[in-house]
Amino acid sequence: MSTPDWQGKRVTVAGLGVSGIPAAKVLHGLGAVVTVVNDGDDERSRTQAAELEAQGITVRLGDGATLPEGTELVVTAPGWQPDKPLFLAAAAAGVEIWGDVELAWRLRGPDAAPWLAVTGTNGKTTTVRMLASILEAAGLRTAAVGNIGVSLLDAVAGDETYDVLAVELSSYQLHWAPSLRAHSAVVLNLAPDHIDWHGSMEAYAAAKGRVYEGNTVACVYNVADKATEDLVREADVEEGCRAIGFTLGTPGPSQLGVVEGLLVDRAFVDNRQQQAQELAEVTDVNPPAPHNIANALAAAALARAYGVPAAAVRDGLRAFRPDPHRIEKVADVDSVAWIDDSKATNTHAAEASLASYDPIVWIAGGLAKGATFDELVEKSAKRLRGVVLVGADRALIREALARHAPEVPVVDLDRTDTGAMSAAVREAAQLARPGDTVLLAPACASMDMFANYNKRGEAFADAVRALAAERA
Known part of the structure; x- marks a missing residue:
């Protein structure tokens, strides 16, 4: 992909933050005339704006809806929804809209490191970090980039050189990255998520499926999730690109899977009809929960597509x-x-998470984000010793439990304060028996009670440690 002549090009960057600020700086450094627009006008935004303005970048706070006059390109933060007035105005004016991933892709040099791309509803970060660890074990210069680790723009425009990049991509980023063409890519799984942003499950899946477009070596899919294989079938790939499945069962030809406690490869071997290559033991995966083993197989498939030897998969x-x-x-x-x-x-x-343990005392609840819980409860009911519910939308889970697991004891904590987690831990301790697992797997967002899921997890861990100290 050719790099535009940026000198004097009038670019509008939509949004301050982790992607907008690096994009503005890189484009300004290339000679573009950059204007940053941002909806917010709070103290943090003003501090960020002052930093950019000191470098000669124009910033408009509290005005993210108006397209600056003369704009030739819009570069947006991934979270900005496609129906924002700014984008509608750009489309009406025939102005292209790129995301930060698209910008990074276009800025790659002629000898740029290939991308091994990972997306899916769940498991992206873990899989990308596993992949980076495997690539490092093979002696390759690499980085985990995208939604995690090193900024993609820093990776392609900085001084550091890489052999290959492990790239985590969200559905938002893929929506705004029409030119992306990865070496190999995986969609780990598909489940309803971010429907409010994309407008429908079909649009969400289509955004995920963009990661396969133009792949050159391998499109990796989840054998247990037919929707991911369907996306591979629909993708327009380079001649010779292969479909590679991963499964928790015995793999067929062109698949990676599990045989007698071993992760094995029947895709990247000389005779995949009759041969399999041992890659690692299940116990080499940390933790060896089923969905994490699936993540490891996906990471291994991408690494093997890049030519990494089996020993590096194990070591990574x-x-x-x-x-x-x-x-x-x-x-x-x-x-x-x-x-x-x-x-x-x-x-x-x-x-x-619930499929990884038995029996379980389950701590759940928070912001449901429009989710329903009947299928989750129905599948998990036989594993449940008891349930402790917290958070704003806990009634939705309680009602699903009443329908599908009426015999399971439920403690409904009518609280959304941060101290509720300590109370939940104490209630769970009363329900649990020796040999049980108490599992915090909320199935909900955290923002009704905590700043983020990290803070929620920390509150849980602190409460558990306090319980352990009392009983020591």
């Missing part, structure tokens, strides 16, 4: 350490395991 998975609040064991108290999966902010993630 062994070296990987998950981020906090993702199926993180906090403590064992009186022979009860306490697990923090505060990152399970939707029903799809909570379902995967």
Whole structure:
């Protein structure tokens, strides 16, 4: 993709923040005439604006709806919805709209590192970090970029050079990245999410499916999630690009899977009809929960597509350490395991978490974001010892439990203050028996009670440690 001549090009950057500020700085450095527009006009925005204005960048606070006169290109933060007046005005004027990912893609040099791209409703960050660990174990210069780690713009426009990049991409970013063409990519799974932003499940899935467009080596899909394979079938890829499945069962040809406690590859071997290559043991995956094993297989498939040897897959998975609040064991108290999966902010993630343990005392609730819980409860009912509910939309989960698990004891805490988590932990301790797991997998967002899921997980962990200290 050719890089435009940026000198004097009038570019509007939509949104301050983690993507807008780097985009404005990079474009200004290339000689573009940059104007940043932002809806907010708070103290933090004014501080950020002052920094940019000191460099000669124009900033308009409290005016994110108006397209500046003479704009030739709009570069947007990924979270800005497509129906904003700014974008409607740009479309009417024939002005292109790029996201930060599209900008980074267009700014790559002729010898740029290829991208191994990861998207999906859940598991993106873990898979990308696993992939980066595997690539590092192979001796490659790499970075986890996109939604995590190094900024994509820094990765392509900075002084550091890379052999290959592990790229996490959200549906928002993919919506605004029409030119992206990855070396290989995976859609880990698909479940209803961000429907308010995209307008429909079909539009959300289509945005995810863009990650496969123009792939050159491999389109990796989830055998257990037919929607991801359908996206591969619909993608327009380079000649010779292969469809590679991953499964928790025995793999067929052109798949990676699990055989007798081993992660094996029947895709990147000389005779995939009759041969399989051992990559690692299931116990090399941390933690070895089913959905995390699936993440490891997806990461391994992308790494193998890039030519990484089997030993590096094993070494990379062994070296990987998950981020906090993702199926993180906090403590064992009186022979009860306490697990923090505060990152399970939707029903799809909570379902995967609940499938990893049995029996469970489940702590759930928060902001439902329009979700329903009948399917989640119905699938998980037999594993539940008891349930403790907190948060603004807990009634939706309570009603689903009454329909599909009426025999399961439920404690409904009519609280949304931050202290409710301590009370929830104490109620869960009363329900749990030796050998049980108490699992925080809220299936909801956290903002009714906490600033983010990290703070929610920290409150849970603090309460568990306080309980352990009392009983020591």
